[in-house]
Amino acid sequence: MPTPSASSKLRQVTAPHAPSSPVVRAIDVGFGLVKLTVNDDDGVNIIHFPSMAIPADASAVRSLGTRRRDTYDVPVNGALFEVGRDVGLAQAGGSFGRDVTDEFYRGTIYEALTKGALRYMADAGDTRIDLLVLGLPVNQYNDANRRDFLRAHYEGELDVGDGKKVTVAKVIVQAQPMGGYAAIGEELDELNAVITQTGGALEPLESADDLDDLSVLMVDPGEHTLDWLLIQQGSINPRASGAASDAGRHRVVRAVQESLAADVGRPLGPAVMPRINEALRAGKPVKLSGTAHALDRFEPVVMSVVEDSINRMVDGLRDAHEIIDLVVLVGGHPERYRDVLQKRFPAIPVFVMPEPMAANVRGFQMIGEALAES
Template sequence: MPTPNTSKLREVPAPQTSASPVVRAIDVGFGLVKLSVRDGDGDGTTIINFPSIALPADASAVRTLGTRRRDTFDVPVNGALYEVGRDVGLAQAGGSFGRDVTDEFYRGAIYEALTKGALRYMAEAGDSRIDLLVLGLPVNQYNDAKRRDYLRDHYQGDIDVGDGKTVSVAKVVVQAQPMGGYAAIDEHFDELNAVITKTGGALDPLPSGDALDDLAVLMVDPGEHTLDWLLIQQGSINPKASGAASDAGRHRVVRAVQESLGAELGRPLGPAVMPKVNDALRLRTKVKLSGVAHDLDRYEPVIMSVVEDSVNRMIDGLRDAHEIIDLVVLVGGHPERYRDVLTKRFPAIPVFVMPDSMAANVRGFQMIGEALAEG
């Protein structure tokens, strides 16, 4: 597998000038779409996100009622319109409708609608042409060359993003999702060294980001549906010790809590309850059902059993390569419990959670793209 020059990729490029290529990045996850857009002053980029939900567009007049227009767009896919965007939850009826968590996600209508929605946000920010677009895939899908080729072929060229607007994409680069987090490690070098020092294992604080190329770094990305991991040795991916476990992410945790709560209440809880349980777990608040508030703290053993099982599946997939790991770096939207399990399993290996971990992959994609465009 060809690998990029990761030393160069981790260099933070200078701000783009008006003559610089326009580079943008999209990370379509099962839970959220993360993307880079032109910032307000036009000199750089900022990261935004919206839910990974695409709903058949409602053309009725009811949609226009309210005190403000919701922040969504109707984008065309296969002759139909799908509503996507930051306020798409206002159009949702039921907790899981509008999502796709299958292994064919990358080539389905929902993925296409979400990607076009991200491109539409870029167009609204002022970019009707993109010189280089970086897209991400889960590790198990990235390992399939046909899937990488599909994304490159499908999103290069003129893309109709709805309402008569088109985004022209000159080149597409596809990356494994956790590789973005690896490229962005240098943004948080001091915090990383603080964790290394606190761990007190064999690894000494690193003198510079270039020292990462001498290490075996395990990138772990617990997402909404999958748990992805990449073993990166001397800046190159070890494909035999990298992989993904399906149904090993946030969705499984939420489902386990919901099933336990339903069993305690003596009634099944439908898909509309799942977002409420998810929000309550994230915010550590009670979930309100039928006017009654339920404390979810008592389900912590259930949560940890799910996380521990997922980590065990990853360790099995590493094929004994955990013996050579120098550093573990966690990215993704909810890494804390995975950090706790990994720290307990490997107390002498530093386990570093990237700050703003949810956006770490797309930040790294942006850096990778800028470095490739400059080269």
């Protein structure tokens, strides 16, 4: 873990690499999306693709169409898996190709997704990576064997498909919300606006260094887990940090699906879940068998799931919520969690990071660059 003095450096905006600088890249493999940093003309860019890996189809039918889909076939344990931005076109059933178990980070799908991310990096010109930053949910990060496994498994020369290889010199592993913490200092104006609007005891911050004097609760509602880190003076408080499984987006979508199935009077299979998910994100009806079903009437169902997840987090904080100065939310869908937390703790500023889905991987890149420079 970075020391408090180093954590201030981690939040500094880093300049694009000089040609001689170490190549640093980051991958955040979530249950819903893979986020990664790649080389581009402006330095480093962030892209993402779904966390699905489909056994590759070698038939000629796959090549039919007006364009080639944006995917790669990567090798894992002697088999090929299709991964990438357009992997949904290969999907057969809503849950096929996903893994939302606690063993995800040791599994075939995780390896395929990580190799897919490395393949995007290779195609952007990075066939050697000096430092690769990987993330784990808090409960997974707390397992030293899991961290050691990732380091051992992804250091060295890796086959990423089609005869291409990527060499990774060193891997470091971070707890996922720590990436978001490292990136807070980039958003000081927006953060201070929320602090001012809240009207509690916390005063606007003069600089990012002031964060090191605070107790900051990082909250990361993901696809499967709700992660939280309590960071005091730049260091994690492990006793008040944790994760709740089946407390993320997947549980919300499943609850809406069950309520909708009761309404329509028939079972709804796993292929319906992605449609419900997208409809909830867009605030639109979901279309099933040619009929549009409004989902706004299930808002109480959604909020009951979110409130239960927050209750599990508050219980896991072990009364440390009394010392929290600031709550920061990252992840792909934090708005309802923000609303619940604002009602629960009205005097504590609750700040949603801009582009929250990419906040962790952006911070991982900053952490990696700071460590490489030192």
